[in-house]
Amino acid sequence: MEKSLSWREFIITRLIQSSGYSAILFVALIFFFLLREGLPTLGEVDASSLFNFRWYPIESYFGILPLLSGSLIVTLGAALIAVPFGIGTAIYISEIAPRWMREILKPLVELLGGLPSVVLGFLGILVLSPFLRVFLDLPTGLTALTGSLLLGGIAVPTVVSVAEDALDSVPRAYREGAWALGATKWQTIWRVTLPAAKSGVLTAVMLGVGRAIGETMTVMMVTGNAPVLATGLGSLFSPVRTMTATIAAEMGEVANGSTHYHVLFFIGMVLFIISLVVNVIASSVVFRAKKRAERILS
Amino acid sequence: MKRIPPSFFLTFLLLALSLLTSCGSSNSSPDSSSPTNYIENKGSDTIVNLALAWAEKYQGEHPDVRISVTGGGSGTGIAALVNGTVDLANASRKIKDEETSEAQANGVTPVEHIIARDAIAVIVNPNNPVNELTLQQISDIYSGKYTNWQEVGGEDRPIVRLSRETNSGTHVYFLETVLRLGSKEDKTLFSTNTLLLPSSEGIISEVRDNPNAIGYDGLGYVPKDLKMIAIAKEAGGEYVLPSIATVNDKTYAIARDLYMYTNGEPAGIIKDYLDWILSDEAQVIVAELGFVPAIK
Secondary structure (H helix, E strand, O other): OHHHHHHHHHHHHHHHHHHHHHHHHHHHHHHHHHHHHHOHHHHHOOHHHHOOOOEEHHHOEEOOHHHHHHHHHHHHHHHHHHHHHHHHHHHHHHHHOOHHHHHHHHHHHHHHHOOOHHHHHHHHHHHHHHHHHHHHOOOOOOOHHHHHHHHHHHHHHHHHHHHHHHHHOOOHHHHHHHHHOOOOHHHHHHHHHHHHOHHHHHHHHHHHHHHHHHOOHHHHHHOEOOOOOOOOHHHHHOOEOOHHHHHHHHHOOOOOOOHHHHHHHHHHHHHHHHHHHHHHHHHHHHHHHHHHHHHHHO | OOOOOOOOOOOOOOOOOOOOOOOOOOOOOOOOOOOOEEEEEEEOOOOHHHHHHHHHHHHHHOOOEEEEEEOOOHHHHHHHHHOOOOOEEEEOOOOOHHHHHHHHHOOOOEEEEEEEEEEEEEEEOOOOOOOEEEHHHHHHHHHOOOOEHHHHOOOOOEOEEEEEOOOOHHHHHHHHHHHOOOOOOOOOOOOOOOEEEOOHHHHHHHHHHOOOEEEEEEHHHOOOOOEEOEEEOOOOOOOEOOOHHHHHOOOOOOEEEEEEEEEOOOOHHHHHHHHHHOOHHHHHHHHHOOOEOOOO
């Protein structure tokens, strides 16, 4: 009896352990694959033409700067929308809303998170972009801003649900302590609850930004895909081409093993590295914050 | 502290059970003899959908014939014909002289058959007062020389250029024929702020919606509510609207013939197939796919 139990224990432990390790294995394999397909680029295209302003792959112009700047400006716009809006919604749901309201809002936000991005793209083409063109008097409605607004909408549910969980897990005693000291509801939220949930909220922001930078379908449908170098915030109102849309649009037709094929993988590598850097920065900030809190508590 | 009555809010996702009904249909096919008549068809990606549609229809009517269709590009198709690995090569351009001499060295005589025509219409919003442009003007619009409709006789509006993605055959054809006016030395490129849209639909909906836009698409795909531009080959020339008639009499500028090449004069099943392709029945499919039927 006892022996079979320990056997089962052993197998289950190993299974769980291996599924944990498999995540590391998959990331490593993906990165290895990207390197293998992307690195030949550096031998085929010299750095000066790779970091150039012109992307026209069928005539061997492989300047990835317009794509990089396009992705960054769309993501930045999306973050500017999703972060305040998402954290605000999370605070409202977790701290302010009455219970019945919270029970309506939470599933609705989660439902919004489940909307397929193609559907949002349709909305963008048919409703948002004509509206923006007329409202802001732009030459065309297919701009970075349109992409940012929709990506913001895609990232908000992610930010809300993670940030709300973090706020929810702040012990009730913290708030009661603040109230007992005479703090108002706003002071309690801003000075006590939010700082206490800081690491969770930061994770929420990072996940939201990650969701935005990796999104492809919506962006491809609404940003116009013109490979123009974005030079400032004014570029928000003109068409841009993102890295993800470029890979999605061009991968299907490219000849296997050609320079263009390698450059597309190189762009994938750049995307991977960007999200890696974002994650490392986020976790190091969270880690440092935790250490200081522990010092104070001890 | 006030006791909150335990509220049980249940948010269940109802999983609909999809019933997998396995139908036990007997699969006894009537054709007992395996088809011996096999046609290998390869080449231009522009034509590949058309060739597939033809092959499908033809095989439906002639169960004894098998036609295999693959793309890869005009050059690939012609190279395969030269090597003798295909019976029919699809090409969206005429065979080059060096390809012909290479073929002859290999004992292959390529014979040309025009199977359909392809025309690109330049489209604008119906509210745009511009009706006609020369090829040079369209080239200058797309290369970024003109940025306002005023410069080509329109209203004071910015020009928004729309194009298909670079991997589309239409994009390349438009680049070569319109932007570079057919000149090989010309290295004109699309202006970088040309919007590259992934589908014909995207171009059509933006042109329908936006009075600043100019776009292009295969003639057969242009819906009636958009305005097609009449095009003159050179300044002072006659402005011609695209239509089946003007494409076939070669007065419309942005049109090309689509070809199939055979080794020598076709005979047997290949001749039957080519004759069928030029029949009215097969040419209806041409129009359905957005090309222009070849009128003999």
